[in-house]
Amino acid sequence: MSEPARGPSLAWRLALAFAAVCALVLGVAGVFLYRSLEAELIYRDDQALLGRLEQVRALLQDSDSLDALQQRPRLYQNMLGNQESLLLVNRADGSPVIAINPRGQQVPQVAPIPEQRSPQPADIHDWRAPGATPLLLLAGQAQGPRGEALTVVVGKQLAEREAMLASYRLRVYLAAGAGALLAFAVGLLLLRRALRPLRQMARTVAQIDLRSLDRRLQWRTIPKELHEPVQALNGMLARLDDSFGRLSQFSADLAHEIRTPLHNLLGSNGLALSQPRSSDEYQELLASNVEEFERLNRMVENLLFLARADHGQRLLNLQAVDLHELGEDLCAYFEALADDRQLRLDNQLHGCLDADLQLLQRALGNLLANAVRHATPGSTVVLARVGAQLTVSNQGEPIAPQHLGRLFDRFYRVDASRAEPGDSGGLGLAIVQSIMQLHGGQVTVSSDAQATVFSLAFTPSDRGTAPATAPSSA
Structure with missing residues (x-):
C-alpha cells in the first residue's frame, strides 16, 4: 500500500x-x-x-x-x-x-x-x-x-x-541574499525546536491504544499556544474512554441478558428431549419457548430503535397530540395489569402538545409500565401535565440516590432480582431518554418517601419531518 x-x-x-x-x-x-x-x-x-x-x-x-x-x-x-x-x-x-x-x-x-x-x-x-x-x-x-x-x-x-x-x-x-539565507537557516532551526512539543505529542498519542485510553497529554510543560489543542485532545480522549467503557459494559450486559433466555430455551428443550412427553407437556414447552422468543424479539427491537435514534435515523413526525385522549388510551391498556396489582390509574393530562405521537405514546407507556411495576399496592399512579412537562408519579419504595444517575443506562436495574418476564430487559428508560433527545427535551427523575416522579420536559420545535415507523412498545 x-x-x-x-x-x-x-x-x-x-x-x-x-x-x-x-x-x-x-x-x-x-x-x-x-x-x-x-x-x-x-x-x-x-x-x-x-x-x-x-x-x-x-x-x-x-x-x-x-x-x-x-x-x-x-x-x-x-x-x-x-x-x-x-x-x-x-x-x-x-x-x-x-x-x-x-x-x-x-x-x-x-x-x-x-x-x-x-x-x-x-x-x-x-x-x-x-x-x-x-x-x-x-x-x-x-x-x-x-x-x-x-x-x-x-x-x-x-x-x-x-x-x-x-x-x-x-x-x-549580497547583504539581502546572505540575510535571507541566514534568516532561513536560523528560522528553520528555531521552528524545528519550537515544533518539538508537537512531535512529542504525536508520539504520545501514537502510543495510546484501547488499553491506555486513560492516559492524558501533559500540557503544563508545553508552550502556552498549544494548551487549547492539548486540552481538546484530552477531552476527546476522555470521551473516547467513556464511550469505550460504555460500549464494553453494554456488550457485557447484552451478553448477560441474551444468555438468560437462551439458557432457559436450551435447558427446557434439552429436558423435554431427554424422554418421551405427552402432547400437553409439549404444548406447555412451546408456550414457554414462545415467551422467551418474545423476550428476545423485544430486546432486539429495542436495541434497533436505540441504534437508529443514536445515529439520527429516526425522523420525527410532529403533530398536535391530544394529551387527555392519549392518557385515556394508555390507562385503558394498563388497566388489567393495574387491577392485578390493586392500583388505580389517574389521568390528569390535558391540552395539546406538538410531538411525535408514536414516540410519545411509547415513552409514556414505558414510564407507566415502570410505575405500575414498582408502585405500592393500593396506591395511585398519576399522569399529569405541568406547563411543558409531562409527569408520571407513583408511590413506592424510594430509589436510592446512587441509582438515580444511572437509571437511564442501558440494561441497568436497581434490583436485578425484580426483573419480570414482560419487562423491557433494562432498556425501557434508555428508550425514554432517546425519545426525549430526539424531541430536543430531557427526562428527569426524583424519588423520596412520598413518591417517585419521572418528568418529560419538552421544548418548542418546528413541525414537518418525514414520518417513520417505530418498533412496538416495550
Whole structure:
C-alpha cells in the first residue's frame, strides 16, 4: 500500500516566509540607503562644480595677465584635487588659455551661462555618450584681465562615482541574499525546536491504544499556544474512554441478558428431549419457548430503535397530540395489569402538545409500565401535565440516590432480582431518554418517601419531518 502524499513541511514554509520577509526588509533598507548615498554624492559633485566655476571666475577677474595664469598649471591641478576633474578656459575665438584634462576626455560643446548670473544646479549637464565615460559639465562666461571675454568649462568624470555606486549595489544584493539565507537557516532551526512539543505529542498519542485510553497529554510543560489543542485532545480522549467503557459494559450486559433466555430455551428443550412427553407437556414447552422468543424479539427491537435514534435515523413526525385522549388510551391498556396489582390509574393530562405521537405514546407507556411495576399496592399512579412537562408519579419504595444517575443506562436495574418476564430487559428508560433527545427535551427523575416522579420536559420545535415507523412498545 503506497504512503499517502505528504504536504510541504510547515517548518520549511514558515522558514521560507521568514526568509522572504527578511530579504524584503533588507532590500527596502538597502534601496533606501543606496538612494540616500546617490543623492548625497550628486549633491556634493554639483556643489563642487558650482563652487569651482565661481572660484575660476574670481581668479580670472583678479589676475593681471593671461600669460601669468598660463604659467601656473600646478595651481589649477591642486585646485581641482584629483584626476577626475577638468578645467578649460577659452578665449572668444576658441583658443585655449588653460586646458587641464588629465584623461584626455572628449568634451562636448556646452552653452555657457551669462557672466552676471550665479550658477545653479540646473545649469549642470550630465553628458553620457556610448562608449565614453559619463561626465558632469558646467560652462559659464567670465571676464579676464583688461576685460577680455572668456569661457570657463568645469567638469568631473563620473567613473569613480559610478564604480562606488555599483560596488554599493552589489553589497546591498549580497547583504539581502546572505540575510535571507541566514534568516532561513536560523528560522528553520528555531521552528524545528519550537515544533518539538508537537512531535512529542504525536508520539504520545501514537502510543495510546484501547488499553491506555486513560492516559492524558501533559500540557503544563508545553508552550502556552498549544494548551487549547492539548486540552481538546484530552477531552476527546476522555470521551473516547467513556464511550469505550460504555460500549464494553453494554456488550457485557447484552451478553448477560441474551444468555438468560437462551439458557432457559436450551435447558427446557434439552429436558423435554431427554424422554418421551405427552402432547400437553409439549404444548406447555412451546408456550414457554414462545415467551422467551418474545423476550428476545423485544430486546432486539429495542436495541434497533436505540441504534437508529443514536445515529439520527429516526425522523420525527410532529403533530398536535391530544394529551387527555392519549392518557385515556394508555390507562385503558394498563388497566388489567393495574387491577392485578390493586392500583388505580389517574389521568390528569390535558391540552395539546406538538410531538411525535408514536414516540410519545411509547415513552409514556414505558414510564407507566415502570410505575405500575414498582408502585405500592393500593396506591395511585398519576399522569399529569405541568406547563411543558409531562409527569408520571407513583408511590413506592424510594430509589436510592446512587441509582438515580444511572437509571437511564442501558440494561441497568436497581434490583436485578425484580426483573419480570414482560419487562423491557433494562432498556425501557434508555428508550425514554432517546425519545426525549430526539424531541430536543430531557427526562428527569426524583424519588423520596412520598413518591417517585419521572418528568418529560419538552421544548418548542418546528413541525414537518418525514414520518417513520417505530418498533412496538416495550
